[in-house]
Amino acid sequence: MNRTVVMLVDDEVPFVDTMTRRLSKRGLEILQAYSGFEALESLAKNQKVDVVVLDVKMPGMDGIETLREIKKAHPLVEVIMLTGHATVETAIEGMRLGAFDYLMKPCDIEELVGKVQEAKEKKARHEDKIMEAKAKAIALRRGD
Amino acid sequence: MITADERYYSSLRRNIMAIIITVSLMPLLAMMAIAGYQFHTAYRHKVVDHLAALVERHAVHIDTFLNEKLADISSLAAIKPLEKLQDPQEMENILAMFQEKHRGVFVDLGLVDEQGTQVAYAGPFRLIRAQYRDASWFREAMNQPFTISDVFLGLRGLPHFIVAVRIDKGGHQWVLRSTIDFVAFNRLVEELRVGKTGQAFIINTEGQFQTQPHTKLGLNPKELLRVVRGEHSSKMEIYPSAVEGLNITESFGAVARDPYASGAAYWFEYTVPESQSRFLVFYQSLKGGRWYLFYVQETQDAFHDLYKARALTLGVLALSALGVAFTAWALSQRVVQRIIQVDREKEMMNEQVIEAGKLASIGELAAGIAHEINNPVAIMVEEAGWIQDLLQDMERGESLDVEEVRRSLAQIRTQGARCKEITHKLLSFARRTDPTVQQVQINKLVQEVVALVEQRARYAGVNVRTHLTDNLPWVAMSPSEMQQVLLNLINNALDAMEKTGGTLDITTRYDNGRVIVDVADTGEGIPQANLQRIFDPFFTTKPVGKGTGLGLSICYGIVRKMGGDITVNSAVGVGTTFHIHLPAGDGVVERPF
Numbered sequence: 007m008n009r010t011v012v013m014l015v016d017d018e019v020p021f022v023d024t025m026t027r028r029l030s031k032r033g034l035e036i037l038q039a040y041s042g043f044e045a046l047e048s049l050a051k052n053q054k055v056d057v058v059v060l061d062v063k064m065p066g067m068d069g070i071e072t073l074r075e076i077k078k079a080h081p082l083v084e085v086i087m088l089t090g091h092a093t094v095e096t097a098i099e100g101m102r103l104g105a106f107d108y109l110m111k112p113c114d115i116e117e118l119v120g121k122v123q124e125a126k127e128k129k130a131r132h133e134d135k136i137m138e139a140k141a142k143a144i145a146l147r148r149g150d
Numbered sequence: 151m152i153t154a155d156e157r158y159y160s161s162l163r164r165n166i167m168a169i170i171i172t173v174s175l176m177p178l179l180a181m182m183a184i185a186g187y188q189f190h191t192a193y194r195h196k197v198v199d200h201l202a203a204l205v206e207r208h209a210v211h212i213d214t215f216l217n218e219k220l221a222d223i224s225s226l227a228a229i230k231p232l233e234k235l236q237d238p239q240e241m242e243n244i245l246a247m248f249q250e251k252h253r254g255v256f257v258d259l260g261l262v263d264e265q266g267t268q269v270a271y272a273g274p275f276r277l278i279r280a281q282y283r284d285a286s287w288f289r290e291a292m293n294q295p296f297t298i299s300d301v302f303l304g305l306r307g308l309p310h311f312i313v314a315v316r317i318d319k320g321g322h323q324w325v326l327r328s329t330i331d332f333v334a335f336n337r338l339v340e341e342l343r344v345g346k347t348g349q350a351f352i353i354n355t356e357g358q359f360q361t362q363p364h365t366k367l368g369l370n371p372k373e374l375l376r377v378v379r380g381e382h383s384s385k386m387e388i389y390p391s392a393v394e395g396l397n398i399t400e401s402f403g404a405v406a407r408d409p410y411a412s413g414a415a416y417w418f419e420y421t422v423p424e425s426q427s428r429f430l431v432f433y434q435s436l437k438g439g440r441w442y443l444f445y446v447q448e449t450q451d452a453f454h455d456l457y458k459a460r461a462l463t464l465g466v467l468a469l470s471a472l473g474v475a476f477t478a479w480a481l482s483q484r485v486v487q488r489i490i491q492v493d494r495e496k497e498m499m500n501e502q503v504i505e506a507g508k509l510a511s512i513g514e515l516a517a518g519i520a521h522e523i524n525n526p527v528a529i530m531v532e533e534a535g536w537i538q539d540l541l542q543d544m545e546r547g548e549s550l551d552v553e554e555v556r557r558s559l560a561q562i563r564t565q566g567a568r569c570k571e572i573t574h575k576l577l578s579f580a581r582r583t584d585p586t587v588q589q590v591q592i593n594k595l596v597q598e599v600v601a602l603v604e605q606r607a608r609y610a611g612v613n614v615r616t617h618l619t620d621n622l623p624w625v626a627m628s629p630s631e632m633q634q635v636l637l638n639l640i641n642n643a644l645d646a647m648e649k650t651g652g653t654l655d656i657t658t659r660y661d662n663g664r665v666i667v668d669v670a671d672t673g674e675g676i677p678q679a680n681l682q683r684i685f686d687p688f689f690t691t692k693p694v695g696k697g698t699g700l701g702l703s704i705c706y707g708i709v710r711k712m713g714g715d716i717t718v719n720s721a722v723g724v725g726t727t728f729h730i731h732l733p734a735g736d737g738v739v740e741r742p743f
């Protein structure tokens with residue numbers, strides 16, 4: 007299995023930096039974005055991102071909006087939301103919009119890595135199903 | 151020192167009293183005025199009609215008396231041959247018969263030849279051969295068939311008047327005359343007495359009394375005559391006392407055809423110029439206009455009952471007015487007392503609401519701050535975790551990157567400082583929730599509040615700009631309450647721009663004795679319909695659970711309490727600006743509050 011590619015989206019630069027260090031140490035490949043807009047741009051360029059770790063509260067484009075856009079443009083990419091106490095409701099709303107899960111900030115790093123792996127697996131299963139369906143469709147077209 | 155409140159309450163008291171008194175007394179006054187006027191005119195009519203009728207009746211009576219006597223003498227002259235009338239004995243007999251018939255009205259009886267010599271006489275005086283050639287009554291009697299003379303003293307020096315009939319016989323003329331007893335005649339007129347001052351008298355056209363007035367008159371009969379003839383200097387209205395269906399002279403047809411029939415009664419009101427006393431005067435001509443029967447009565451006396459009723463009415467009115475005034479006073483006292491009490495309760499409620507509002511906004515603030523503090527805390531936790539990771543690597547035998555640890559620790563320190571700053575901001579706000587008034591430098595206060603909301607503004611995509619005028623005078627107020635106001639207004643502004651982002655401009659300036667703080671946003675604006683209501687308590691456009699609708703009403707209450715005012719301009723789609731006007735102190739304070 008190839009390395010999981012994670013995109014960190016948060017407006018706090020020191021937070022993104024430190025998380026990048028810690029998650030890289032745990033064998034994840036990290037992309038950084040400091041706003042929702044930046045995240046969308048970078049996703050459009052990098053087709054290999056598996057999981058986005060998204061802060062709910064950001065100036066400008068907030069977490070929910072970013073999530074909506076990500077799901078619109080890249081339905082297979084899984085999103086994990088990071089939230090403070092005051093925005094738990096927002097995170098739950100995010101789950102309705104298709105986020106994989108949410109975590110309280112500050113979160114335990116191992117828990118985050120676990121969740122990222124689950125999300126990655128879910129995505130992989132999803133992709134496999136799509137591949138199978140495509141294969142079936144091709145088979146149907148060939149008429150076996 | 152009277153406070154504005156006391157002034158307000160006393161004016162309220164006055165207004166309530168005025169309203170009650172007006173509403174109660176106006177109808178009463180109107181009613182009394184109308185009824186009084188009606189009664190007054192009706193009563194006057196009644197009195198005047200009554201007196202006029204009385205006078206007319208008397209006039210008829212007197213005329214009848216005079217005509218009767220004249221008729222007696224006339225029939226005597228017609229029936230008795232002249233020779234008989236020249237016989238003294240016969241005269242005595244006739245006089246005796248007359249006196250028996252009329253109870254001594256006829257005093258004597260005499261026949262006068264055309265030279266004016268009395269040729270026959272019967273009576274108590276010795277007037278045989280008396281000479282009447284120069285007497286005015288004689289001259290008059292020679293010129294017309296019959297005469298009733300004026301009252302005069304005559305040869306006897308006693309007031310009397312003469313009834314005379316001319317006899318034409320064989321080219322010669324005689325006059326048959328009789329003296330009418332003045333006392334009996336006078337009694338006729340004297341009977342007409344009403345009230346204290348009402349009395350009647352007769353005067354001739356020269357204004358000489360033909361009967362004795364009963365008591366001393368307070369007015370000059372000649373003056374009255376002038377009024378009657380319309381020659382009086384001050385024009386006076388003379389009213390015909392035409393009593394409907396009561397024209398006595400008409401009803402006595404026989405009398406009316408008499409040469410000495412009386413006219414109708416007239417009346418006027420006469421004021422004596424010297425004494426200013428007013429009289430009702432009735433008059434009627436007698437004896438074919440040669441005499442006037444006058445009836446005078448002081449107005450005061452004639453309308454005595456009317457004035458009594460009026461005095462009584464006024465008394466009742468005065469008492470009612472007093473009663474109403476007292477009631478109004480008592481009622482207004484009670485009402486205002488109640489209002490004062492209610493106002494106090496409201497004041498307390500307001501204070502409680504403000505307190506609650508403070509708590510709510512502090513709660514909101516605390517939530518915001520907690521959120522704000524969460525980021526640096528998360529960074530610290532992660533940095534600590536990173537150091538742990540490095541240490542674990544070291545335990546596995548790798549070399550420790552000391553530089554990296556140092557960087558991490560520095561970051562932890564930085565983020566710690568950030569936390570400290572945030573908590574301090576909050577503490578500075580929560581520490582002073584007392585309403586004591588101090589001299590406050592408004593710019594400092596604005597800066598503090600802006601610092602509190604910076605983070606929120608950043609997340610809402612709002613650019614906060616302050617334009618603070620230097621050297622503003624201080625303002626006397628409670629800093630914590632003013633923080634409330636600003637925080638509420640700024641929070642509202644941020645709410646209005648949350649979806650779209652925008653600019654928040656906070657300006658402090660000085661204008662005409664007032665320090666003004668403008669809070670201007672570029673949010674969605676307030677619809678015209680809501681502008682009237684935004685300061686009403688519990689008015690909110692936010693969904694249930696989001697807003698209490700108390701924020702602005704609390705702001706309004708606080709600013710009004712400081713002696714200031716809040717105004718607002720808003721245009722939908724453009725933005726809203728609130729202006730806080732505060733009364734400026736008398737100088738600049740440099741020291742912070």
